Amino acid sequence: MSRYDYVVVGAGSAGSVLAARLTEDPGVRVALIEAGGPDTAQEIHVPAAFPQLFKSDLDWDLDSEPEPGIGGRRVYLPRGRMFGGSSSMNAMLYVRGNRADYDGWAAAGATGWSYAEVLPYFRRAEDNQRGEDEYHGAGGPLTVSDARFAHPLASAFVRAAEQAGHKPNEDFNGATQFGVGRYQVTQRGGMRCSTAVAYLHPALERPNLTVLPSARAHRVVVEGGRATGVEVERGGTVEVVRAEREVILSAGAYESPKLLMLSGIGPGATLAALGIDVLRDLPVGQGLQDHYMTLLNFRTDAESMLSAATPENAALLQSEGRGPLTSTLAESGGFFRSRDELTAPDVQFHAAGLLYHQEGLGAPTEHGLAFGPCVLAPTGRGTVTPRSPRPDAAPRIQHNFLTTQEDRDCIVAGIRLALEIADQPAVADLVTGPYDTPASASEDDILDWARRAGHTLYHPTSTCAIGAVVDPELRVLDVAGLRVVDASVFPSVPRGNTNAPTIMAAEKAADLITGAAPLTPAAR
Numbered sequence: 388m389s390r391y392d393y394v395v396v397g398a399g400s401a402g403s404v405l406a407a408r409l410t411e412d413p414g415v416r417v418a419l420i421e422a423g424g425p426d427t428a429q430e431i432h433v434p435a436a437f438p439q440l441f442k443s444d445l446d447w448d449l450d451s452e453p454e455p456g457i458g459g460r461r462v463y464l465p466r467g468r469m470f471g472g473s474s475s476m477n478a479m480l481y482v483r484g485n486r487a488d489y490d491g492w493a494a495a496g497a498t499g500w501s502y503a504e505v506l507p508y509f510r511r512a513e514d515n516q517r518g519e520d521e522y523h524g525a526g527g528p529l530t531v532s533d534a535r536f537a538h539p540l541a542s543a544f545v546r547a548a549e550q551a552g553h554k555p556n557e558d559f560n561g562a563t564q565f566g567v568g569r570y571q572v573t574q575r576g577g578m579r580c581s582t583a584v585a586y587l588h589p590a591l592e593r594p595n596l597t598v599l600p601s602a603r604a605h606r607v608v609v610e611g612g613r614a615t616g617v618e619v620e621r622g623g624t625v626e627v628v629r630a631e632r633e634v635i636l637s638a639g640a641y642e643s644p645k646l647l648m649l650s651g652i653g654p655g656a657t658l659a660a661l662g663i664d665v666l667r668d669l670p671v672g673q674g675l676q677d678h679y680m681t682l683l684n685f686r687t688d689a690e691s692m693l694s695a696a697t698p699e700n701a702a703l704l705q706s707e708g709r710g711p712l713t714s715t716l717a718e719s720g721g722f723f724r725s726r727d728e729l730t731a732p733d734v735q736f737h738a739a740g741l742l743y744h745q746e747g748l749g750a751p752t753e754h755g756l757a758f759g760p761c762v763l764a765p766t767g768r769g770t771v772t773p774r775s776p777r778p779d780a781a782p783r784i785q786h787n788f789l790t791t792q793e794d795r796d797c798i799v800a801g802i803r804l805a806l807e808i809a810d811q812p813a814v815a816d817l818v819t820g821p822y823d824t825p826a827s828a829s830e831d832d833i834l835d836w837a838r839r840a841g842h843t844l845y846h847p848t849s850t851c852a853i854g855a856v857v858d859p860e861l862r863v864l865d866v867a868g869l870r871v872v873d874a875s876v877f878p879s880v881p882r883g884n885t886n887a888p889t890i891m892a893a894e895k896a897a898d899l900i901t902g903a904a905p906l907t908p909a910a911r
């Protein structure tokens with residue numbers, strides 16, 4: 388039987404950060420349990436290749452239950468299953484959300500999570516190639532860069548948005564989030580900088596870090612009200628990996644709540660229906676949020692990213708870390724408000740020089756471009772529950788996309804913005820016709836199309852939220868020695884892509900776990 392101080396489940400965005408930070412103390416022994424394997428496949432590291440990971444062995448390849456707000460359609464939900472987790476398959480956009488997200492969390496009881504208090508953790512993580520300033524850090528493990536390639540079709544979106552009257556913004560993570568521009572990316576030398584690359588690989592040689600790949604956690608072992616280990620299946624054998632100090636779940640917003648529930652920590656009625664003994668009755672899996680996204684697809688005669696995968700471009704990537712294959716596809720975008728009275732954005736755009744349709748699974752066969760909005764500050768909430776007591780059964784996931792009037796109004800307003808931008812010369816002069824767009828600008832046609840064409844922006848959060856399931860130090864309520872550290876703990880989904888906030892949360896959690904003094908709050 389193996390014994391460790393900390394057992395971390397999941398080597399994803401959060402788990403890789405924790406494993407690296409906790410083992411900086413050579414006296415601390417950490418086991419990192421990961422269902423997937425090392426991140427060796429080339430398509431993980433070539434930025435433009437990320438859609439090739441969809442439905443592969445490196446993808447958990449989940450589906451939602453039939454979604455009532457979008458005509459009963461199931462939504463494909465990719466998740467990374469490898470070192471780096473979803474940071475090894477994501478689109479690499481570096482976005483932190485809005486200060487209102489964190490100030491809102493703190494105001495609702497998440498003590499220590501205000502914008503001023505989390506900004507130092509964003510900065511500690513960061514090695515921004517633009518250098519250090521009051522918002523950005525330099526010298527941290529996570530390389531954040533300006534993109535090394537700008538596809539003209541993705542840039543056309545920015546010009547068209549400016550022609551429609553929207554202001555340019557060079558830094559969505561700076562003084563203001565509003566405006567349009569190009570995203571900064573988590574890339575180093577033009578290649579993906581996942582948390583495996585940034586944090587885990589440099590720590591792998593440490594004698595006090597034991598990584599167990601291809602090992603699937605089944606449940607947390609709780610004895611006398613304290614988590615003492617994790618039951619793990621590896622190569623057909625089930626063993627308990629013992630934690631002398633803490634068990635930390637970093638399995639992501641779908642799997643962490645499932646693991647808690649399989650351990651008897653969750654809604655009493657749900658657990659009872661599954662025949663699981665109830666240890667703690669907590670609303671685990673209840674506040675699920677995500678960003679529902681739609682992309683208008685247009686045909687063009689201009690060359691798109693469709694023709695990017697050439698031997699010359701592969702050689703350029705290998706030799707210089709440059710060229711179209713460094714593209715994140717969604718290269719540009721922006722943040723908008725659907726109503727004048729809002730002080731923070733509620734709509735985010737992504738724009739790509741490529742057709743992107745059928746949930747990213749419809750491989751493009753002709754040149755095109757795609758851009759569109761997501762519901763950035765959703766009011767809808769969904770659920771995650773175990774399908775069965777079997778640990779290998781995929782969870783039941785119900786996002787409840789577009790089930791609230793606010794969320795429907797938001798997507799309609801966002802699509803109207805997209806149609807306005809599409810009418811500007813910078814885009815209109817390039818477009819030869821619609822590929823997948825609403826039939827008209829009427830509310831009915833827009834909503835009907837949004838229900839059929841929309842998909843996840845891959846940002847599930849809030850299933851083990853601070854205040855409901857964990858305390859502000861991320862300790863599971865009323866269970867000793869057990870924390871959740873990943874996107875599950877966010878009280879609400881931040882207004883932006885969720886990798887950077889997850890890394891920030893894990894950086895902060897490392898200090899909470901070791902008892903280090905919190906970093907000094909930012910002055911502003």
Ligand SMILES: Cc1cc2nc3c(=O)[nH]c(=O)nc-3n(C[C@H](O)[C@H](O)[C@H](O)COP(=O)(O)OP(=O)(O)OC[C@H]3O[C@@H](n4cnc5c(N)ncnc54)[C@H](O)[C@@H]3O)c2cc1C
Nearest residue numbers: 397399400401422472473477478479480604639874884886
């Ligand atoms: C296709 C895609 C595109 C995205 N694009 C962006 C983007 O451009 N920018 C951005 O900021 N965010 C993006 N995201 C979202 C972002 O990557 C995630 O929010 C973030 O990675 C979540 O981190 P996490 O630690 O909560 O979970 P994950 O990174 O998913 O980590 C969970 C880990 O736990 C492992 N695991 C799960 N269950 C078990 C178990 N039972 N036993 C052992 N191991 C287990 C998994 O294999 C995985 O490695 C994208 C995500 C996807 C999928």
